[in-house]
Amino acid sequence: MMMVRKSKGLSERHMKILSLLEEYADKGYPPSIREIGEKTGISSTSVVNYYLDQLEKWGYIERDRRVSRGLRVVPEMLANLGMAVNDLLRIPLAGRIVASEPVPVPASDFSYYDAESSIEIARSLLPGRNTDGLYALEVQGDSMIDAMVNDGDIVIMRRVNSNAEARNGDMVAVWLPSRDETTLKYFYKEADGYRLQPANPTMKPIYINKNDGLEIRGKVVMVIRKVAKAM
Numbered sequence: 001m002m003m004v005r006k007s008k009g010l011s012e013r014h015m016k017i018l019s020l021l022e023e024y025a026d027k028g029y030p031p032s033i034r035e036i037g038e039k040t041g042i043s044s045t046s047v048v049n050y051y052l053d054q055l056e057k058w059g060y061i062e063r064d065r066r067v068s069r070g071l072r073v074v075p076e077m078l079a080n081l082g083m084a085v086n087d088l089l090r091i092p093l094a095g096r097i098v099a100s101e102p103v104p105v106p107a108s109d110f111s112y113y114d115a116e117s118s119i120e121i122a123r124s125l126l127p128g129r130n131t132d133g134l135y136a137l138e139v140q141g142d143s144m145i146d147a148m149v150n151d152g153d154i155v156i157m158r159r160v161n162s163n164a165e166a167r168n169g170d171m172v173a174v175w176l177p178s179r180d181e182t183t184l185k186y187f188y189k190e191a192d193g194y195r196l197q198p199a200n201p202t203m204k205p206i207y208i209n210k211n212d213g214l215e216i217r218g219k220v221v222m223v224i225r226k227v228a229k230a231m
Contacts, residue, residue: 047154100140100143136224144185
């Protein structure tokens with residue numbers, strides 16, 4: 001087995017996945033998405049797919065989503081890891097956010113993933129230059145499908161210091177203290193409170209009285225689409 005050498009810009013997780021794929025190539029068959037996650041310490045199959053999608057885009061691997069385990073490394077790229085993927089930013093993956101009817105979630109944290117979980121993304125893909133206060137959440141549910149946010153997608157969030165930073169129409173992560181619930185919705189101020197609007201015609205908005213209050217935990221700045229799984 002050839003040892004994959006680290007190229008500038010490739011994260012350690014990219015390298016672990018490449019090394020694992022090469023190891024399996026020696027066995028004559030590729031690993032499943034779940035096996036890749038287990039052997040590289042990534043707890044979410046959506047995040048594994050995110051890294052595979054990057055490696056495919058950069059030319060290190062090829063994928064055939066029509067067949068099971070349709071993964072292969074590109075030997076020429078492994079032999080010459082001179083391709084630079086510059087200026088990657090590591091963003092903590094804090095957990096899941098519900099995009100459906102809100103469900104109980106601990107109020108003070110998103111703790112579905114361990115503290116070491118993160119994803120890497122090129123700074124050039126992010127809107128604006130300010131990268132402070134960014135974190136990522138995996139979406140669960142389909143209340144925002146008309147906003148092109150689907151179950152299993154990852155949303156990049158920017159923390160806010162107060163509710164005043166949110167404007168009407170912002171897509172936000174909201175904690176509802178009166179219900180001890182969190183949800184992902186469009187935010188609107190109403191005369192007597194707030195409206196949390198889904199982007200799904202089959203679902204009704206959630207109205208929150210001013211006396212009940214809410215806490216906006218962050219605004220969506222980018223959506224990373226879930227890619228098809230090659231199992």
